[in-house]
Amino acid sequence: MEIVVMFYMVLFGLIMGSFYNVVGMRLPKGESAVSPGSKCPKCGHRLKAGELVPVLSYIFLRGRCKSCGERVSPLYPVMELITGGLFLLSYIQFGWSAEFLVSLLFVSLLVIITVSDLTSFLILNKVLVFFFVPLLFLRLTFAAPDPWWLSIAGMLTGFGILFIIAFLSKGGMGGGDVKLYAVIGVVLGFPIVVVSIFIASLIGAIAGLAGMFFFGKTRKSLIPFGPSIAAGSLIVYFYGAEMWMWYSSLF
Numbered sequence: 001m002e003i004v005v006m007f008y009m010v011l012f013g014l015i016m017g018s019f020y021n022v023v024g025m026r027l028p029k030g031e032s033a034v035s036p037g038s039k040c041p042k043c044g045h046r047l048k049a050g051e052l053v054p055v056l057s058y059i060f061l062r063g064r065c066k067s068c069g070e071r072v073s074p075l076y077p078v079m080e081l082i083t084g085g086l087f088l089l090s091y092i093q094f095g096w097s098a099e100f101l102v103s104l105l106f107v108s109l110l111v112i113i114t115v116s117d118l119t120s121f122l123i124l125n126k127v128l129v130f131f132f133v134p135l136l137f138l139r140l141t142f143a144a145p146d147p148w149w150l151s152i153a154g155m156l157t158g159f160g161i162l163f164i165i166a167f168l169s170k171g172g173m174g175g176g177d178v179k180l181y182a183v184i185g186v187v188l189g190f191p192i193v194v195v196s197i198f199i200a201s202l203i204g205a206i207a208g209l210a211g212m213f214f215f216g217k218t219r220k221s222l223i224p225f226g227p228s229i230a231a232g233s234l235i236v237y238f239y240g241a242e243m244w245m246w247y248s249s250l251f
């Protein structure tokens with residue numbers, strides 16, 4: 001029966017991922033996330049129920065709007081698949097527990113942030129606050145670390161280090177990234193949050209070099225850090241303990 005539960009986890013993730021795409025792309029433009037229904041940004045063609053099925057509709061329509069043939073961004077199916085995969089991973093790692101809830105919230109926050117940062121270079125306060133409140137609550141109650149203050153220490157450390165980086169980079173890193181790291185710090189706790197900053201910086205540097213190499217972006221052009229931060233903190237969240245054990249075994 002476990003396989004059936006896993007199947008539903010992926011399905012749940014695909015559906016939520018398709019909703020997070022809409023939230024991440026619309027909220028920065030000041031549009032409502034829930035109404036009216038999804039439409040093609042070029043011709044305004046309203047998507048019918050059948051065209052809203054995650055991933056499959058993208059494949060069947062070969063990535064184009066049914067009405068005008070405009071290319072649909074591959075970001076949609078990619079983020080849907082990532083959300084489906086991460087929901088499944090959350091269930092495999094944590095089962096039915098309070099940490100499973102933390103995991104779903106954390107994944108959801110980072111998917112929305114990735115979409116909004118990639119499409120409009122924005123990490124919205126209302127998105128951060130929406131997830132910060134339940135995550136802090138869970139970290140102080142049902143999913144508290146031992147000792148309990150490690151999540152508060154993680155929050156202050158994440159915010160503090162990013163604040164210094166933002167200050168030194170003179171605007172290279174936005175205020176949204178700094179506030180995002182306070183939320184990440186609550187979830188990861190101290191000292192794991194520090195490891196995630198290293199991993200995120202590494203991913204950011206590789207992405208930046210790839211951007212310069214493949215897209216001719218100059219070092220001055222705006223690079224969204226949100227996706228690198230999301231990737232780095234998820235790797236550490238799911239595999240931090242294993243990474244730490246491997247690292248300590250070297251000595």
Ligand SMILES: [Zn+2]
Nearest residue numbers: 040043065068
């Ligand atoms: Zn269209």
